[in-house]
Amino acid sequence: MSEHSQLEVKNLHVGFQKKKTFTTILNGVDFSVEKGETLCIVGESGCGKSLTSLSVMGLLPKTGKVTEGQILFDGEDLTEKSQKQMSKIRGNDISMIFQEPMTSLNPVHTVGKQIAEVVQLHEKISKKKAMEKAVDMLKLVGIPSPEQRVYSYPHELSGGMRQRVMIAMALACNPKLLIADEPTTALDVTIQAQILDLMNSLKNDFDMSIVMITHDLGVVSEVADKVLVMYAGKVVEYSDVKSLFNNPQHPYTKGLIESIPKLTEETEELPIIPGSVPNPDNMPRGCRFATRCPHAQPTCFNEVPPLIETESNHKASCWMFDQRWEEIKKEGEAYASRKETAATTEPVRN
Amino acid sequence: MEQATEANVKQKIPNPRVEMFKAMMGRFFQNKLAVLGGFFTFLLIFMAIFASVIVPHDPIEQNYSEIMMSPSADHWFGTDEIGRDIFSRVIYGAQVSLQAGLISVGIALAVGVPIGLISGYYRGFWDEFVIMRFTDAMLSFPPLVLALALAAVLGAGLENAMIAIGIVLTPNFIRLIRAEVIAHREREYVEAGKASGLRDWRIILIHILPNTLAPIMVQATLAIASAIISEASLSYLGLGTQPPDPSWGAMLADGQGYLSDAPWIALFPGIFIFITVLSINLFGDGIRDMLDPKLK
Amino acid sequence: MVSFILRRLGLMIVILFLVSIIIFSLVNVLPGDPALLVLGQEATPDQIEALRDEMGLNDPLIVQYFNWVVDVLQGDFGNSIRDNTAVTTILMQKIPVTLELTVLSFFFAILIAIPAGIISASRKGTAWDYSSTLFALSGVSVPPFFLGILFIFIFAVTLGWLPPSGYVPLTEDFGRSLLLMLMPALTIGIRLSAELTRMLRSSLLEVLQSDYIRTGYAKGLLEKSVVFGHALRNALIPVITVSGLQMATFLGGAVITETIFSVPGLGQLVVTSILTRDFPVVQGAVMFMAFAVILINFFVDILYSVLDPRIKLSGGTK
Amino acid sequence: SSSTDGNDASEGDSDNQSEDSSSSNSESKDTLVIGLDDDPPQLDPHRSSAAVDRQTFQSLYNKLIDINENLELEPELATDWNISDDGLTYTLTLQEGVTFHDGTDFNAEAVKFNFERMLDPDFASPRASEVNLIEEVNVLGDYEVEIVLSEPFAPFLSVLTDRAGMMVSPTAVEELGDDFANQPVGTGPYEFVERVAQSKIELTRYEGYWREKPAIANVEIRPFPDANVRVTNLVSGELDLLNKIAFKDIEKLKEDPSITLLEKDALGYQGIHLNTEVEPFTNKNIRQAINLAIDREAITRVVFHGGAVPAVSAFAPSSWAAPDFEQPNADVEAAKALVEESGLTDVSFTLKINPKPEEEQMAQMMQAMLSEVGITMEIEMVEFGTMLDQLSTGDFEAVRLGWSGRTDPDGNAYRFFYTDAPNNYTNYSNPEVDGLLDEARTVSVQEERKAMYDQLSEILWDDAPYIFLYHERDYKAMKNYVKGFEHVADTMVRTESVYFE
């Protein structure tokens, strides 16, 4: 077992069929999660974080498709499994928690029944036993008086309790991997703190691997071991958490960290990343961040930068870290001067 | 200079209205059944408008030597019990049915939309205890019974049948529009409008109404379909169109007696009601898709 | 719960009160003198006047209305003008007929709609979906009388498999009663099933998009279990509400079907009574229908809260 | 409840019967199922105003006097009658040994009771207009009764052959009051069992019947307002006998080997009331033009498939009062000339008709015919209730309405054409006509009366306040195992003599 990572995603390409055109959204995502490790995926809205997790679960929408790459779980490629085989893995070996705890629970069944359902499904035990297990799980996630709460309907619980129920459900079969897609975004800060605490302690007790998706860098700094920064369907930085915050490499990551107002510092004006994410149908051929990058050179627009290891356990996908960077810069200067003489300035777009 | 950029800008960017329209058309044309429905609907409208040009025979001309003739080259759909050309009557019948559908729904809209808008926007006693309870009461009547009673009160005739059907349809529109308005009233864009100091009528007419138009349109097309059936039903019971105007419902009622000897008398008007209502329903579905930008 | 029932009762009274006003005024502006209809062409003006007096038709409308309401509150709907039978007696004769027809129609409707709705929603965009959609739309589009006539023509006249029309009470001859009801029930049932299929399809499609369905798959459930265990019940909730609201339409839609198939139900009663100006019967029957519709919607609401635990039967306005 | 049992059995039988080819299997069948064109509203003859009621009365009640197939008077409850010379006093001898279904004896007192009931102003009987000439009813003995009229009225005896002559049980009336209509008690061959409105009326043989008891044990009467449904049910064997068929089915039923179709000229007439007080019918030329423009022959052929004969007067061919003159063919040219002569241009009017397929067809045909002579006729469908109302208030130009007919010609003419008579909707007033109608009532010699009615017919044809269109023929369709049916021109279903073979 230990020769494999718990989860290894290699060169994952995912896209959607729209009428006649096929739009690729994830464009070569690579990462791996070791046993007992927490990986955080961060990035702006729409960059493909959820899509990555859904691909792992095999729950892509009907129009979506993995076109390239592998998802190795315990060494087995999940992309080759049938729905039936996947259903044996889901909820049992890999579990998932979603962002919206209200809508992710079926409103017409009691929470106990919904937890017991997973247990019964994968462990083939009696209804009564499954119900007992549900009570245990609720106790584990810290819901008071779980014996009564199993008979509650989701709407009778608060947001934080619902998210605990989701966690209880996800953990009911001792999964090896837990995927959490923005599990605390819908919650208040004080409740978020409770949930993050809970997840941290459970991770240690269960010895699971966690893939946590978020756009809140604060949360990342709280829980992550490793961080994957995504931008427009591509990995731009992949690093150890400390190294990332102390020494962000990619211009996007840098911009991202800087643009958050800090509690400890005072600034009149926040540093910003100008512009916005390009449309998936209209991506630059090269580095996708090039349109907003202060350092961008013509090459950046045309050639895809490789994922370069800049430090140990720290990779970034940017031409700046390539040996050719100086060369590229020169070329760019030459180009810019030519352009200036042509005297057409592109309107600054915000 | 300002001028120049403006002109420039106008040329450069595609007109967003056109773009939106294109997207809507795209969604509409994606629904093949809706396209088919739309095609037939327009065909029927065309038929109704140009009936006098299309028909091979006078729809009320009787020929006692050609009674209940089965379909032939001269009479495509055969002739009826007093020797009239059924094809011609069916074509003219489209006028009656489409009128019935459009006008009765028009009446329902004309009454229902303002009441629904005002009732939903202002709420309060009138809304809660008068208008809503009244629509509740109207809706607890079987609609056909209500239409029948109203038509009996007003007297037979196409106009009266349309008014009766219009009245019966009205509470549905009041309800729908009121519900929509209530939903939109709480939306932030309406609050923002209020916060910008806009008058109520402006908010209602310029902001809320266009946003509720999609469900109203959909309901209206479906209501047209059911109004056509209702008119046919009333005509079937003798309270609709007056002879000799060819109404499909009345033709069906006449033809019912000759099912075993001359089934075509009833069959063709029946098929046409069916096709018309089906086309409008399909078309309405298409419009629903068209107005729903969430659909890809 | 208690407050819910109280509130609904209150509402029901208000609605019935309004219904009574509407129907009373409607009936009273109907042209045509019931006294004249009772007495016929042979009547003399004196007689007509006398009869109008006897029937209370010469009182001011308010007084007539008041008298009628007071009687109704005492359970007395008056007597038919036409044949002097108590309206309650007539209603008691008609209700079982309509009930049988309604139940049977719903039975057929559900029998068709649930599988059709599930198939077309879970196989969206396939030929199954298209044919089910087309069926549903056709069912909605075909006028009930045309369908009825067509049935008679095909099954009774041409094939001779079924008796063309008529009615035998269930208690008298169970099998024959059902046989006679088959065509009318199918006529109504097909239309109803068409509506239900459409509603079920769209509500199921919406439910299938929802997050908890994704949760279901994430648990490792197979499609079948997800659809039946999680989606169907949620999808049925709006369908049930809407079919409750459609109840009035179906009671009314039965009017024509009953006429075509000579089923002596409430619908036919109302139509003939309107045409013969039998005011007490029209008023009584319509009041009963409205009452039934309101009552059914009341039960639908209760059912709703059973199906959907989020709905509490509280006094709140919708 | 014993009768209910009997019923169950009969239902089972009718089942079997529809399985066997529906020919003769009279042994097991003991219920005669009759299909009527409408649900009879009233089972009380003194309350009744609908024609269809009379179909059931013939089974439940006896009349004082009957008419036979040749329209001659025959004794029924009255074995003999005597008219005084001044035509005012009628003395009836009554049948002895007759009992009502509730056991009450039928006698002179009962007759007196019945007439007083009809005359009671509080009771508001539609019969009152037929018997209002009665001044007093005197009981002369147990079985002899004397009726005194205020003025001579030749048609009086024929009035007694209809609802006014039907005797109801005094005990039952006193006991039940208004509820009598729901539990009718007469002396007829069948007694009432149960009724489900608009569904069925069940009767069973009255074991104490004074004449020979009917051969069939039960009668079930079921309304089928839709003519097609009615015929389909007869063909398929659900029904044994129909009171009315759609004219378009005549040929089909004639050809059907399992069905007997009886045909008879009826007594009524059908046509159009023209309101002579409003434009354009104040103008006699226009009325005459309409009279000439309509091709009655085409109507009877196309709409009625020969089931009606063109009409020129109020008296059907079966009546002795039918005029001898030929009906002129439609004459478009003459009609055009009359319109021209009238001096009116753009002549137009609205015809109100009942919403029935046949009415519509006929109206549309007439519309076409009139448009040829330059008269525009709009058609407006009005239901019967509204129509009666509008007739009585005079809110109409022309109304398509006929009369079911009475045995005596007076019943077909007086009420419609006498000045201010109750049914004189046309507001026609002609002293000459009034004189003839009055005189015909007092004379009792048929030949003399016939001459008067002939004259009347000619005047009415010429004045044309009413456009006579056609006389319907009456059809009774029955399964051919139904025998013994006595087809009388009054169009009633007489169940007494019917038997299965």
Added chain:
Amino acid sequence: MQAEKKPQQQQNLLEIKGLKKYFPVGGGSFFKKDNTYVKAVDDVSFYVKQGETLGIVGESGCGKSTMGRAILQLQTPTEGEVLFEGQDISKFKPKQLRELRKDIQIIFQDPFGSLNQRMTVGAMLSEIVRVHRIVPRSEELTYVQKLLKDVGLNPEHYWRYPHEFSGGQRQRVSIARALAVQPKLIICDEAVSALDVSVQAQVLNLLQKLKRKYNLTYIFISHDLSVVKHISDRVGVMYLGKLVELSDKHGIYKEPQHPYTQALFSAIPDVSVQEKKERMMLKGDVPSPLNVPSGCRFHTRCPLATEQCKQEIPEFRETKDGHKVACHLV
């Protein structure tokens, strides 16, 4: 801008006294008068000075938005005074209110929901300009396009529909709408919460810039403490419909006094703090506003709660210069 918009810094532009907003629940229908209320805002008092930014923080459902709406009279307050430039606007007639809305504006959280999807941005902005007769008709277009430029959009955006904008751009349109009438006070109700961090920074900078340019006053409602800190001069903390702490931002962020504020601050996961500090964890959930705890509303979750807290409602009092707290323990 108008001359009157340049007054001395210290004037109270807006003052709220004892503001309450209760929502009846259960419909309070004809047949059943229900006397339970959601006390969404319960006796809140504060002031805002001309030219300053007051931040309001608090957890979801604590009544922040309701307060904002009640100030604007979009929802009539149940009780209390709202003094704007010394006038009690809660007593205004509809016509006066419409006039007032030239002076107070609001920007909502949801940049999509707060724009009418069926109107072009230009039509929407022009409408407001026209209704309030801000500029003559002939200058309308130039005025609106300038406005668009001010908020960092292109003049060409005049002809676009909301759905053709990105989230950040839409929020800019909302800001333009608020600015169109040249208001004195803008209430930003979670104006940046729906935006991605990178876009959020852009919008925050814009707000700052506009404030300086037009001498605006903001009430900035948010649940994001770092954002509030960044933009505000003073900060108020709300809990269950009540203001529990109010101070200038240095005071409150350095030395939070109310236990709730302390817990709130310690719960924020902050990027810049690398050593995990000891958290002050709160137990349980936020109580339902339908059923508020007696005494101090926070006592059910307060780690320091005493008997007194359960019984007595703490007074909102000044503890230091300009630092107000509602807690028995301070």
